[in-house]
Amino acid sequence: MDESFQFRSALQGDTAAFADLIRQHQAMVFSIALHYLQDRALAEDIAQEVFLELYQKIRTIESEKHLLCWLRRVAANRCIDQGRRKKTRRETDLDSLPEPASQGGHSDPLLSERLRQTLSLLPEKQRMMVILRYQEDLGPAEIADLLKMPVNTVKSTLHRTLEELRKKLVHKIGEVRYALF
Amino acid sequence: MHFSEDDLRAALKRQDPGEGFAQRVMARVNQAESAPEKPPRRVWFLRLRPALVAVAAVLLLVIGLVVGYQQEQVAQQARARKAEQQAVLALRIANAKLNRVFERVNQRQTVPKVQRESL
Numbered sequence: 041m042d043e044s045f046q047f048r049s050a051l052q053g054d055t056a057a058f059a060d061l062i063r064q065h066q067a068m069v070f071s072i073a074l075h076y077l078q079d080r081a082l083a084e085d086i087a088q089e090v091f092l093e094l095y096q097k098i099r100t101i102e103s104e105k106h107l108l109c110w111l112r113r114v115a116a117n118r119c120i121d122q123g124r125r126k127k128t129r130r131e132t133d134l135d136s137l138p139e140p141a142s143q144g145g146h147s148d149p150l151l152s153e154r155l156r157q158t159l160s161l162l163p164e165k166q167r168m169m170v171i172l173r174y175q176e177d178l179g180p181a182e183i184a185d186l187l188k189m190p191v192n193t194v195k196s197t198l199h200r201t202l203e204e205l206r207k208k209l210v211h212k213i214g215e216v217r218y219a220l221f
Numbered sequence: 222m223h224f225s226e227d228d229l230r231a232a233l234k235r236q237d238p239g240e241g242f243a244q245r246v247m248a249r250v251n252q253a254e255s256a257p258e259k260p261p262r263r264v265w266f267l268r269l270r271p272a273l274v275a276v277a278a279v280l281l282l283v284i285g286l287v288v289g290y291q292q293e294q295v296a297q298q299a300r301a302r303k304a305e306q307q308a309v310l311a312l313r314i315a316n317a318k319l320n321r322v323f324e325r326v327n328q329r330q331t332v333p334k335v336q337r338e339s340l
Contacts, residue, residue, distance in 0.1 A: 055247065062243040070238040084238055084245075091246045092253065152232035159232075174226065175233035 047104050058098070062091050065108070068176070069115045075171045076119040078160045086122060090115050112176065113186050120164050158209045165189075166201040173198060 046064070049057030069090050073083035093114060094101075101107045159167055165187065172178045172186065180198065184191040 055250070058250075059243045059247050062246050066242050067235040067237045070242070071233070071235040074236060075233050084242070087238060087242070088246050088249055092249055095250050148228070151228055155229060155232035170229070171233060174229045175235060177230075 044104065047107065051098055051101065058095060061094075061107075065111055066091075068108075069111055071175055072112065072115045072171055073119050075156065075159065075175060076116075076167060077122060078156065082122065082126075086115070086118050090118060109186070112172070112178075116168050116172065116186060120168060123164050123167075154209060155205075158205055161208055162201060162204065166197060166204070169194060169198055170201055170205070 046057050046060050050061045066087065070083055070087040073086040073090075074080060077083050077086070090111060094107075094111065101110060159170060162170070168187065169183055172183045173180075178186070180194045181191050183189075183198075184194045187194070189197075
């Protein structure tokens with residue numbers, strides 16, 4: 041089905057089109073929550089709530105671009121709220137991790153896992169910035185708009201966060217040096 | 222062990238929640254839609270709550286102002302009564318003094334006459 045037609049149909053209350061809209065964006069919303077909370081069940085719950093809220097507010101969505109932006113913003117805010125409530129800093133369950141083959145070719149699954157674990161040790165906003173930057177490939181301006189922060193703050197925080205990530209990773213693995221970017 | 226931005230991108234690659242996610246969301250949507258609405262009385266109360274708080278605040282302010290004004294009036298009246306009493310007392314003292322002066326003046330005027338007559 042054509043995406044814009046699907047969006048218009050969902051806007052008019054077509055539940056089948058809305059279900060297609062969910063399928064189209066579920067990986068994005070779920071992954072933001074999963075990478076932020078490091079808890080598959082909680083991430084699924086948050087993602088469901090985001091789409092539930094979308095269903096209630098679908099009439100306020102003006103375009104597909106707006107929809108994408110709205111989904112990211114609501115997912116980010118819900119994750120930050122949830123993180124504040126539960127302060128989830130737990131280690132990832134190995135069973136919940138995807139198989140190395142699903143990581144896509146050349147990447148090191150062990151390094152990926154270490155990076156995700158270390159990311160979960162970062163403060164809330166910094167963690168979300170890294171997710172939006174490297175999962176969603178958003179620029180500093182888009183992240184600033186999404187998290188309602190000045191662009192320069194986002195740039196400096198991202199830079200600082202990567203440094204922090206490097207230090208934490210070195211500390212976590214116990215190796216002396218890592219080359220970063 | 223080195224890592225780059227691409228490693229970070231690979232670590233944060235999107236993952237699918239799995240089969241049936243959309244159905245589970247739609248089930249929750251249907252459940253939310255079929256759930257009975259909250260009793261209107263509570264909704265009314267919740268809607269009116271900010272207005273009630275505002276009315277109560279205004280009412281308290283008005284009562285405070287009225288009570289303050291009344292207390293100020295009472296204090297003013299008490300001050301006026303005290304000033305009046307002091308003025309009356311001052312007049313009485315002045316009256317007494319004047320009476321004495323008059324008496325003395327009268328005495329001075331009458332005594333030489335008597336003395337002259339007796340001579």
